[in-house]
Amino acid sequence: MLKIIQTRFKQGCRTLAFPKGKRPALPARYRGRPIIAGQGEALDLGSITFAPDTAIEYSQDFQMAVSLRKDLVLKGSELTLACVLNHEMLKIFGRSLKLRQVSAGGCNACELDLNVLNTPVFDLSRFGIQFVASPRHADGIVVTGPISRNMTEALLKTYEAVASPKIVIALGSCAISGGIFANTPEATNGLETLIPVDLFIPGCPPHPLTTLDGLLRLLGRIKKNSL
Amino acid sequence: MELFNNANIALTDIPLVTAKEFRAEIIRRSRGEARLVNLFGALEPDGGVRLFAILGFDEEAVLQILSTKIPENYPQFESLARELFQAQAFEREIAEQWAITPQGHPWLKPLRRHPNYRGVTDIWQNASPGSSPAQYPFYSVDGEEVHEVGVGPVHAGIIEPGHFRFQCHGEEILHLEIQLGYQHRGMERLMCGQDLKRTALLSESIAGDTSIGHSIAFCEVAESLSGCVISARAQAIRAVGLELERLANHVGDLGALGLDAGFLPTSAYFGRMRGDYLNLLLTITGNRFGKGLCRPGGVLFDIDVAMAEDLLRKLKQYKKEFDQVSDLLFSRPSVLARFEGTGTISMKTAKKIGLVGPASRASQLERDVRINYPSGIWQFHHIPISLAATGDVYARAIVRRQEVTRSIEFLLKILPSLPKGELLTTLPAMKPETLAIAMVEGWRGEIMHIGITDHQGSFTRYKIKDPSFHNWFGLSLAVRNQDISDFPLCNKSFNLSYCGHDL
Known part of the structure; x- marks a missing residue:
């Protein structure tokens, strides 16, 4: 027991103040929201892989989650970030949101960085958001991966098992558009081709802060378009 | 033919032996120092499939490669799995990818579930696209107090999908069968x-x-x-x-x-x-x-x-x-x-x-x-x-x-x-x-x-x-x-x- 307490003191408290306090700084090489120079061609944040060896220039801005698929198609510097749920939904979910995660063909990177939100650094449960074991206990689902053919049926059954009204979140390029697997025989071109989606969180995988920012916007905990 | 890690070899230089010799050589080597590192097929221009085996000699840092040809009109070979257990999953993979039957495989069941790559009739007729990988007769145990626990594909945590079928006697697991394939992206x-x-x-x-x-x-x-x-x-x-x-x-x-x-x-x-x-x-x-x-x-x-x-x-x-x-x-x-x-x-x-x-x-x-x-x-x-x-x-x-x-x-x-x-x-x-x-x-x-x-x-x-x-x-x-x-x-x-x- 003493050893546990001693370790607790040595390890200290590491929870981020986010969304309060100073904006967390990410390393210079982090590839966040792309920078669109001038009136170039539109860039779809929902389908790019955020790879370094492309013509895209990236900023260190991690805030990218949106409510409408079309908002991910970036034309200028303005990105309409996710808006808060409607009044009815907010009344039900605003202080307690239980989510079921469904991995459908994901490479496990999105899943792992979603798991990270449960570590003491992000401590997701302090916002009343929790991942639960059964869709019957859930208010919504978070889907990752390009929805492989073999997983489609299980995904739809999980979706149906969640009581209405429910929230659907597409996490990562694959779930949003099929990503790198778009237009291939075993994958679909995104979750919205199957069910309606309330929140799109782009990235390959999205940084945990991108996901947290999106979830908090949905619940009205972050309102400004930028911190 | 011996190779090192990161080596390359012209396809024509890879020894091509009869199916019988192929099998005998793999078993002989595996009884000695070698282990089966890989066994896979590749489509040939004439519609046949060339099987490659790679054996690893961990002590000497060398790999041995050999191959055999499975003709288009005779899509089968004698399974290695009964004598060399390491081959079981490789052979199921070959059966699924190329619709070639490993004759005498102790438990020939689908690995991932997808249509084969030759465009011929699949070995498992119900492997139709969209069907769940779990739709197949699982191994089961009968008896008093024996019960079955099915888990997945959607698990309790934030993890990937897979299906687990436990045969239990009370709390004790008699057998666990794992069926994957839900993440298959080709x-x-x-x-x-x-x-x-x-x-x-x-x-x-x-x-x-x-x-x-x-x-x-x-x-x-x-x-x-x-x-x-x-x-x-x-x-x-x-x-x-x-x-x-x-x-x-x-x-x-x-x-x-x-x-x-x-x-x-x-x-x-x-x-x-x-x-x-x-x-x-x-x-x-x-x-x-x-x-x-x-x-x-x-x-x-x-x-x-x-x-x-x-x-x-x-x-x-x-x-x-x-x-x-x-x-x-x-x-x-x-x-x-x-x-x-x-x-x-x-x-x-x-x-x-x-x-x-x-x-x-x-x-x-x-x-x-x-x-x-x-x-x-x-x-x-x-x-x-x-x-x-x-x-x-x-x-x-x-x-x-x-x-x-x-x-x-x-x-x-x-x-x-x-x-x-x-x-x-x-x-x-x-x-x-x-x-x-x-x-x-x-x-x-x-x-x-x-x-x-x-x-x-x-x-x-x-x-x-x-x-x-x-x-x-x-x-x-x-x-x-x-x-x-x-x-x-x-x-x-x-x-x-x-x-x-x-x-």
């Missing part, structure tokens, strides 16, 4: 006929938690085929990435093991520490999983002196924190009581089913690509092998602890004096009609990529093997005669990849 076929820029991205998504391991293997195949020699600096930076990936995952696994043993403090600390290593990868590569680091010809990111110093300072700090929390975990009687004697795999069983990676080393098998088949920087820097003898959850945990320590020591050694050289060299065209092999010791174990080029020098067949391909059966055997409540602990002690298996 990876091997997507890798063919594409430009290398897209293929490099795909290789990073074979298994996202092993992005660096798989992308190194892919790059080495492309470099071998094009005769490209990358600089010592690029090799060192790849190794830094690979070890950071290992550190992140091993530390995370120790946390998960603590959680499943019901000891929460260590799981919270290790969970956070895992993030520290991912953040180091973020600092170097701009991505927490190292996506974007490796490309054919070298790496895209440098580690300059200031960054190396920063990494060194942080690693020293992380090592201290890791030791502190490890001591806490491995000194708790309640944790040790759960770890010790749970999910035991004997050395004999491990050898028989062909385990690789930390799971094999926990059963005292000396299998580590960095030592057995060194390539790149591993030829000059040796990491001692980490072994344990008991083959239980404790052994798999302590091997991870040991490997974390050794990976940090390795990084502390190479970061202050990274060799000089250019980061990225241009890749010449790949040789036509050639086969190249690359093996990498990922954090889960032996990754093997094999690329075969067509007459124009682009991939016509690409074979991927994640260590999970061998090790899933190990999990099935580890839980046998254990309490069903020990399954999560056994599962975490292996922590296998679903997408790496399903491809």
